[in-house]
Amino acid sequence: MDFKEEFNKKIAVVNEALEIFMPPPDAYPPLIHQAMRYSVLGGGKRLRPALLIASAEVAGGTARDVLPAACAVELIHTYSLIHDDLPAMDNDDYRRGKPTNHKVYGEAIALLAGDALLTLAFQLLTESRTGRAADIVRVIHEVAIGAGAGGLIGGQVVDTFSTEKEIDTTTLEYIHRNKTGALYRVAVRSGAILAGAGEEELARLTEYAEYLGLAFQIKDDILDIEGDEKKLGKPVGSDIRNKKATYPALFGLKVSKEKARSAVESAIGALSPFGKEADFLRVLVEYVIKRDF
């Protein structure tokens, strides 16, 4: 398997699907639809949808069947970024090298565009092509929990309010497990459930997702120190300026890198019952900590 080729193919499929699933820019009222499209179609690593598709494929499903769900997790990710960037939250002016949504469309529209993307995500989840409605209901239930106040949003809250306060390991882990980890977990599980995975397969894939999320977040923290602003499309050093809880702040760079490496190995270990069909997931987690963007 040529990982890069396979990954690019998945990204292309997702981008094409997002273009189809997003309302057209002239749908009434146009302003909100344009704002939604601006953030969703304006790039992004598409890691979450690629993961969802890859997980479905490991469980015997096809990309086509789970594309609406794959796009749904990307919309949830995008909505959380739009709201996170708002002046009331992190007050960021740039995202992926472009002005943030509220910088272009104003705060009111950015707020509502985020709301609309979250809502559209749940609509898309109902549109997965699988024979079993019960699986769709289960996926929606899990996505809502993962994206909710006990998941993604909870991580956001603790992250925002731990700024400039004492950093401790428990808080850091809570933030990582929820702010980033929850959506990876949900992506992998949703793909597998929709493809009809058994509970044992699901447990292994879930373990994989948890370590992947950890590796991803540690890498993100490291990039905020060592990264290249041009490649990242955002300023580096903001975690230090904002006194954010990060792995390097708590453990130093060297130990953080060891922890990221160890998370990668645990992620790959979780995939041991699977054969070649899980090769994409194996290389993906390596890619996650090697990336420079």
Add this chain to the structure above:
Amino acid sequence: MDFKEEFNKKIAVVNEALEIFMPPPDAYPPLIHQAMRYSVLGGGKRLRPALLIASAEVAGGTARDVLPAACAVELIHTYSLIHDDLPAMDNDDYRRGKPTNHKVYGEAIALLAGDALLTLAFQLLTESRTGRAADIVRVIHEVAIGAGAGGLIGGQVVDTFSTEKEIDTTTLEYIHRNKTGALYRVAVRSGAILAGAGEEELARLTEYAEYLGLAFQIKDDILDIEGDEKKLGKPVGSDIRNKKATYPALFGLKVSKEKARSAVESAIGALSPFGKEADFLRVLVEYVIKRDF
């Protein structure tokens, strides 16, 4: 049927269920859960959940089976109010006679509490007690469309950006049909679908909901002129100050009242194929335009 008694019974059942479905105030992180509870459990007419239950009952279902869905539509209503009150939107300090969410918890938490309520709503929708998962999927699909950029949020957008601009009938009707109407429509249809209503029943109930939403919104516009601030729990005259598109602004008070009355009659007319089981809905729409709060 004693309408007032029946309505109070429904409100009590909904309030009890909301208390159970809302995460406890000490769930981690507590701040967000307290903010969510503040707005949800802090009163409200509970019209939407009552409608959902009543519609289910007309179609042969029970309150118990549809309670999660009934609470879900109330959470969507509440989230939209929290976001609508934010400084980036209407910048309101009071709601239901109490300080708005962001006045108590700050803008960041209010924003995230809104997000979390919308997300929790979709979680609750998956928890309806009905034998058919396909009905749940259909309901979630309809709720997402009704609450999305082509429904509730679209109405919000046009309402916000039509402020201080020329008011025309098309715009006014769009705002009403979406900002308020969409959620009434969704509530009535969700209750009926979950209770297994046939398509003909569903069509009649939908028509009822559309006229009810219209009557409700015209009455709201009238109350902003003639209402009592104490009873309403919010200042009157804000529509005029903000040059909002309203029925009285466009047609005058007298014609607006006639239009509200005519909407009530059309709503009741839509229920003509039903017997006594629809009496609650019949009296409810009368109540909606007689209310002074």
